[in-house]
Amino acid sequence: MKILMMGPPGAGKGSQSAKVVDHYDLPSISTGQMFRDAYKNGDPIGIEAMKYIKKGELVSDDITNEIVRLRLSKNDAENSFLLDGFPRTVAQAAALDGMLTKMGTKLDAVFNILSSNDVLFERMEQRRVCRSCDTTYHLKFKIPKECGVCDKCGGELYQRPDDTLESVKRRLEIYETKTRPLLDYYDKKGILYHINGMQPFDNVYNDIELVIRDL
Known part of the structure; x- marks a missing residue:
């Protein structure tokens, strides 16, 4: 089963992806997470990203396509x-098609998670992430037991640099112009x-x- 999860920033695709991956024991290929991990490790590709x-x-595209190609090459x-x-x-979708064709396979399903811009702004502005284990919290809907501390591992919670108001506005603009055509x-x-x-989640x-069961 080969799935792609889409949606505007803050739609919840990361949280839904995590549950699907856990339930069906699928390898997770998250470019955002791979870039953040590479950055933490001091990898040049992460620093550039x-x-x-x-x-x-x-x-x-060249950086993103390469990190995905390397990940897809793993057993x-x-x-x-x-x-x-x-x-x-x-352009990235066409590159992905080429990678999958070389593997002799293709995507089975693409999920597009829909949400209003008002909800997206609120979700991202109030989102907090653990620096240690990357568990996600929300200051209104998923509040940690102790302010600023991860329930799971005790790590520090922080606001991602791309979750600030100006960055969120820019990400939504880019989504509308570059990502929506993928639909x-x-x-x-x-x-x-x-x-x-x-x-609700x-x-x-x-x-x-319901869709996955019929694939």
């Missing part, structure tokens, strides 16, 4: 995976499924699972 991310910009991604955060442009791209392939992301997941 973070220059774009901090400004709310898309990381260049655990041969038969199944979930993509989160890639592709984000039609037509995958709709024409007959593998696009729209999911109402305004529902479990309801969103249940809608995703």
Whole structure:
């Protein structure tokens, strides 16, 4: 099973992806997480990527395509995976098609999680992430037991640099101009499924699972 999770920033695709990955034991391929990990490790590709991310910009295609290509070449991604955060442009989608063709496979489903801009702004402005284990919290909907401290590992919670108001506005602008055209791209392939992301978390997941069961 090979799945792509799409949606505007803050729609909840990362949280839904994590649950799908856990339930179905799928390899997770999240470009955002890979870039953040590379940055923490002092890897040049992560340092370069973070220059774009901090400004709310898309990381260049050559860097993004290469990190995905390397990840897809690993044995655990041969038969199944979930993509989160890639592709984000039609050019990247074409590059992904080329990678999958070389692997002799293709995507089974693309989920597009829908949400209003007002909700997206609130979710991202109040989102906090653990520096140690990357667990995500929300200051209104998923509040940590101790302010600024991760329930899971005790790590420090922080606001990602791309979750500030100006960065969020820029990310949504980029989504509308560069990423939204991907919906037509995958709709024409007959593998696009729209999911109402305004529902409670479990309801969103249940809608995703109904599609997965029929794949």
